[in-house]
Amino acid sequence: MVIIAEMNVLAVGVEDRVGEFNGLPVRLLNMAHGSDAIHFFKTDSIDSVVSHWNLADMPNGQFLKKLKAVKPDMPTIAIIEANNPQQEIEARMLGVSAVVNEDCGDEYFRQVMTSVLGLPNERAIETLYAVKEF
Numbered sequence: 001m002v003i004i005a006e007m008n009v010l011a012v013g014v015e016d017r018v019g020e021f022n023g024l025p026v027r028l029l030n031m032a033h034g035s036d037a038i039h040f041f042k043t044d045s046i047d048s049v050v051s052h053w054n055l056a057d058m059p060n061g062q063f064l065k066k067l068k069a070v071k072p073d074m075p076t077i078a079i080i081e082a083n084n085p086q087q088e089i090e091a092r093m094l095g096v097s098a099v100v101n102e103d104c105g106d107e108y109f110r111q112v113m114t115s116v117l118g119l120p121n122e123r124a125i126e127t128l129y130a131v132k133e134f
Helices: 015-021 034-043 062-070 085-094 106-117 122-128
Strands: 007-012 026-031 048-052 076-080 098-101
Touching: 007 015, 007 034, 015 026, 015 106, 026 034, 034 048, 034 062, 048 062, 048 106, 062 076, 062 085, 076 085, 076 106, 085 098, 098 106
Parallel strands: 007 026, 007 048, 048 076, 076 098
Antiparallel strands: none
16 A cells, blocks of 8 residues: 655654654654744645644643634644643633643544544554454
């Protein structure tokens, strides 16, 4: 099977999750800081964003707030601190496409990501069509 990158996905502050993008038809742009990520909007066509709510240089959702102010319809996933209802409320009120806890499982993260981005989840397809031998 040949997979062609169809989307440019900007991942900000989610270095520990980049492996979950393997096998997906995306071009991943991985940034550690929100200020660096902002520059990509000037030079690259970005289709969606996955960002941690608290970035070192832009805490309290500042990056996502700036993004949603200028691109309200862009598919976005906010990764929040585990058991932080205030961050979840703020992210949902901001209008992000999905909110996940930073300690969620890899498979759940990938399911949310593929759903929001409208991409096939190859792992789910492999599981669905697995053949059980007797």
